[in-house]
Amino acid sequence: xxxxxxxxxxxxxxxxxxxxxxxxxxxxxxxxxxxxxxxxxxxxxxxxxxxxxxxxxxxxxxxxxxxxxxxxxxxxxxxxxxxxxxxxxxxxxxxxxxxxxxxxxxxxxxxxxxxxxxxxxxxxxxxxxxxxxxxxxxxxxxxxxxxxxxxxxxxxxxxxxxxxxxxxxxxxxxxxxxxxxxxxxxxxxxxxxxxxxxxxxxxxxxxxxxxxxxxxxxxxxxxxxxxxxxxxxxxxxxxxxxxxxxxxxxxxxxxxxxxxxxxxxxxxxxxxxxxxxxxxxxxxxxxxxxxxxxxxxxxxxxxxxxxxxxxxxxxxxxxxxxxxxxxxxxxxxxxxxxxxxxxxxxxxxxxxxxxxxxxxxxxxxxxxxxxxxxxxxxxxxxxxxxxxxxxxxxxxxxxxxxxxxxxxxxxxxxxxxxxxxxxxxxxxxxxxxxxxxxxxxxxxxxxxxxxxxxxxxxxx
Amino acid sequence: xxxxxxxxxxxxxxxxxxxxxxxxxxxxxxxxxxxxxxxxxxxxxxxxxxxxxxxxxxxxxxxxxxxxxxxxxxxxxxxxxxxxxxxxxxxxxxxxxxxxxxxxxxxxxxxxxxxxxxxxxxxxxxxxxxxxxxxxxxxxxxxxxxxxxxxxxxxxxxxxxxxxxxxxxxxxxxxxxxxxxxxxxxxxxxxxxxxxxxxxxxxxxxxxxxxxxxxxxxxxxxxxxxxxxxxxxxxxxxxxxxxxxxxxxxxxxxxxxxxxxxxxxxxxxxxxxxxxxxxxxxxxxx
Numbered sequence: 001x002x003x004x005x006x007x008x009x010x011x012x013x014x015x016x017x018x019x020x021x022x023x024x025x026x027x028x029x030x031x032x033x034x035x036x037x038x039x040x041x042x043x044x045x046x047x048x049x050x051x052x053x054x055x056x057x058x059x060x061x062x063x064x065x066x067x068x069x070x071x072x073x074x075x076x077x078x079x080x081x082x083x084x085x086x087x088x089x090x091x092x093x094x095x096x097x098x099x100x101x102x103x104x105x106x107x108x109x110x111x112x113x114x115x116x117x118x119x120x121x122x123x124x125x126x127x128x129x130x131x132x133x134x135x136x137x138x139x140x141x142x143x144x145x146x147x148x149x150x151x152x153x154x155x156x157x158x159x160x161x162x163x164x165x166x167x168x169x170x171x172x173x174x175x176x177x178x179x180x181x182x183x184x185x186x187x188x189x190x191x192x193x194x195x196x197x198x199x200x201x202x203x204x205x206x207x208x209x210x211x212x213x214x215x216x217x218x219x220x221x222x223x224x225x226x227x228x229x230x231x232x233x234x235x236x237x238x239x240x241x242x243x244x245x246x247x248x249x250x251x252x253x254x255x256x257x258x259x260x261x262x263x264x265x266x267x268x269x270x271x272x273x274x275x276x277x278x279x280x281x282x283x284x285x286x287x288x289x290x291x292x293x294x295x296x297x298x299x300x301x302x303x304x305x306x307x308x309x310x311x312x313x314x315x316x317x318x319x320x321x322x323x324x325x326x327x328x329x330x331x332x333x334x335x336x337x338x339x340x341x342x343x344x345x346x347x348x349x350x351x352x353x354x355x356x357x358x359x360x361x362x363x364x365x366x367x368x369x370x371x372x373x374x375x376x377x378x379x380x381x382x383x384x385x386x387x388x389x390x391x392x393x394x395x396x397x398x399x400x401x402x403x404x405x406x407x408x409x410x411x412x413x414x415x416x417x418x419x420x421x422x423x424x425x426x427x428x429x430x431x432x433x434x435x436x437x438x439x440x441x442x443x444x445x446x447x448x449x450x451x452x453x454x455x456x457x458x459x460x
Numbered sequence: 461x462x463x464x465x466x467x468x469x470x471x472x473x474x475x476x477x478x479x480x481x482x483x484x485x486x487x488x489x490x491x492x493x494x495x496x497x498x499x500x501x502x503x504x505x506x507x508x509x510x511x512x513x514x515x516x517x518x519x520x521x522x523x524x525x526x527x528x529x530x531x532x533x534x535x536x537x538x539x540x541x542x543x544x545x546x547x548x549x550x551x552x553x554x555x556x557x558x559x560x561x562x563x564x565x566x567x568x569x570x571x572x573x574x575x576x577x578x579x580x581x582x583x584x585x586x587x588x589x590x591x592x593x594x595x596x597x598x599x600x601x602x603x604x605x606x607x608x609x610x611x612x613x614x615x616x617x618x619x620x621x622x623x624x625x626x627x628x629x630x631x632x633x634x635x636x637x638x639x640x641x642x643x644x645x646x647x648x649x650x651x652x653x654x655x656x657x658x659x660x661x662x663x664x665x666x667x668x669x670x671x672x673x674x675x676x677x678x679x680x681x682x683x684x685x686x687x688x689x690x691x692x693x694x695x696x697x698x699x700x701x702x703x704x705x706x707x708x709x710x711x712x713x714x715x716x717x718x719x720x721x722x723x724x725x726x727x728x729x730x731x732x733x734x735x736x737x738x739x740x741x742x743x744x745x746x
Contacts, residue, residue, distance in 0.1 A: 035626070037544065038544050043626055047624070143544040143546045144544070144546075146723070146724065146725075174723060174724045176723075178544075178546055178667060183550065183551055185545070185546070185548075185667050185668070186667065186668070187546070187665075187667035191724070216667075216668065221698070225514070377672075378663040378670075378671070378696075379661065379663040379672055379674075381660075383692065385471060385472060386471065388692065388745065389694075390674075390693065390694035390744035390745045391672070391694065392670065392671075392672035392696040394665065394668075409670065410670055410697060410698060410742065411696070411742070412513075412694050412696055412742065412744035414513065414694075414744040414745060437724075438721075438724055438725050457513045457742070458742065459514070459515040459697075459742055
């Protein structure tokens with residue numbers, strides 16, 4: 001049984017059982033993982049799964065069901081559940097039909113053969129490369145690390161004769177290192193994502209996370225308050241962009257009036273040095289594809305150009321409501337496609353890319369008279385409505401006259417990110433991909449950036 | 461619930477009920493009243509002020525007290541973190557980790573709570589495990605594996621997200637025990653500080669012993685009176701310093717349900733809670 005072939009079958013069956021319109025999303029994936037604990041592999045995993053999502057519509061009623069696919073009878077039960085749901089769900093006055101234009105072709109680099117064919121033994125070798133590099137540092141160990149590769153294919157079929165296919169690979173690594181002794185320890189944490197396992201330098205990642213652990217060990221509680229320039233590492237900054245800008249230009253949030261940028265097209269929302277694009281056609285992008293998870297043809301678009309708000313993005317439903325082309329209906333996350341079939345597509349960013357500048361990180365830091373360089377927050381959480389935040393710093397270093405100085409901790413970086421976007425004083429050149437959380441669709445590619453107007457707050 | 465006089469000032473409030481119960485939980489609610497309460501809070505939050513910043517007196521509400529219990533001491537008490545020596549509590553059994561007013565438990569048998577289980581994913585019956593007893597650290601939470609390594613009794617904390625995930629040491633219902641104070645009296649005795657109002661999220665740091673707790677909002681306290689509402693705050697600090705600074709603990713306690721991940725994945729249902737507690741914490745807000 002080819003589970004993907006069952007998507008068109010599900011559409012036909014739903015129509016024959018009374019749906020005016022129907023959509024089926026089938027995804028099959030293989031996931032291989034290695035878990036490291038205390039420097040050694042603890043668990044290795046190799047598993048496959050196929051799932052099906054069915055959306056059935058009758059007039060303005062829309063119902064959804066999902067199932068793992070083990071046999072053709074699962075299609076019958078999933079369709080039956082969606083049809084039964086049509087009798088119970090209320091009307092959705094905003095439903096305007098299913099996509100009519102399918103994305104065709106492929107985006108270069110979304111699927112990588114060497115990643116797709118790597119066995120668990122290859123992942124074990126990579127884990128050893130990382131662990132050896134991290135533990136080269138004095139008194140350093142790897143308490144926990146996860147290495148995962150996924151090879152997936154999905155197919156979307158609907159009753160408008162849309163048939164879209166996409167194949168991709170994902171690499172996700174969650175990496176930690178601990179250093180110290182006699183009850184005094186520091187920890188470094190890092191994540192790495194890519195579509196190609198060969199594109200990641202795990203020895204370098206090991207050295208980086210070990211360095212962060214050592215810096216965390218040396219850090220002292222910050223006293224007082226420090227207004228000034230904050231230079232933010234791209235990994236956590238990308239998560240902040242997804243939470244804030246990803247919401248502010250999200251067509252559903254705009255339609256519902258919860259985006260702070262509603263009604264601001266053409267207005268300045270950021271410094272002139274800030275350009276942000278949503279790029280589903282970016283070669284090698286984690287969320288790249290010619291079709292989104294509704295089957296819509298994707299298109300790259302500029303959302304903020306030189307600080308000016310230019311566009312929003314949306315799935316099929318909200319594209320009709322706010323008058324933008326569809327192409328941003330997503331279910332799959334970029335760290336794992338597990339569970340992608342268990343939810344309907346929603347408006348989400350694809351690859352949200354901040355256009356890089358020309359400066360290296362060192363050049364950005366050298367321009368700061370007084371401030372802080374934050375490599376890692378406890379959790380990079382910003383209120384998406386207001387932009388306000390106060391985030392505990394876990395890896396942070398004071399900057400004095402362009403030089404990195406003392407490592408600090410037990411402190412909060414506070415401010416408002418939407419205000420911060422209007423006070424960007426430096427944009428770095430090197431993009432790093434990141435995601436918001438494990439099952440959240442959307443990916444950000446951002447460089448290190450420098451902001452004025454934030455404040456570091458420690459003990460009095 | 462969201463209130464929005466203009467897109468620039470949209471704000472959200474929430475409330476919820478939870479437990480290991482059925483639909484009767486919803487039937488018992490006056491949903492109209494419930495909805496009005498959340499809406500009123502969202503509207504009230506529109507005019508909230510910026511919270512103060514720095515080290516100060518904080519009266520934590522039961523939800524935020526639970527966040528401290530879970531994030532600050534709970535994760536660091538998980539046996540696998542002890543085996544890895546990834547916890548600042550590794551050598552703390554029998555030592556003083558808080559004021560004498562502080563007791564803390566992990567209790568998988570707590571009636572009706574969101575993290576209650578009859579037995580864990582390895583078949584060990586759920587336990588009520590004392591973690592802190594009147595300021596003294598009592599010990600760790602265990603799966604069968606960590607109890608074997610550390611030669612301790614299993615505590616019913618070997619939990620897995622689902623059949624496709626491995627068993628880790630995980631909390632169930634984690635909470636600080638009640639004290640003897642009245643909430644109102646605690647505030648009357650506070651010259652200045654803040655009172656927290658509902659939690660948003662938390663993040664542990666078992667290695668370093670710090671934490672991040674984000675609140676929905678709060679209130680200023682001035683001269684023993686609850687003052688103006690302030691926007692969401694983030695609390696941080698050194699766990700042991702905070703627990704040693706606890707000088708008032710209320711009689712009433714409450715638990716909130718939620719889900720807890722281990723690192724990047726492996727989510728299980730849990731609950732956390734406690735009394736109103738007064739302590740000193742670093743506060744900041746945007």
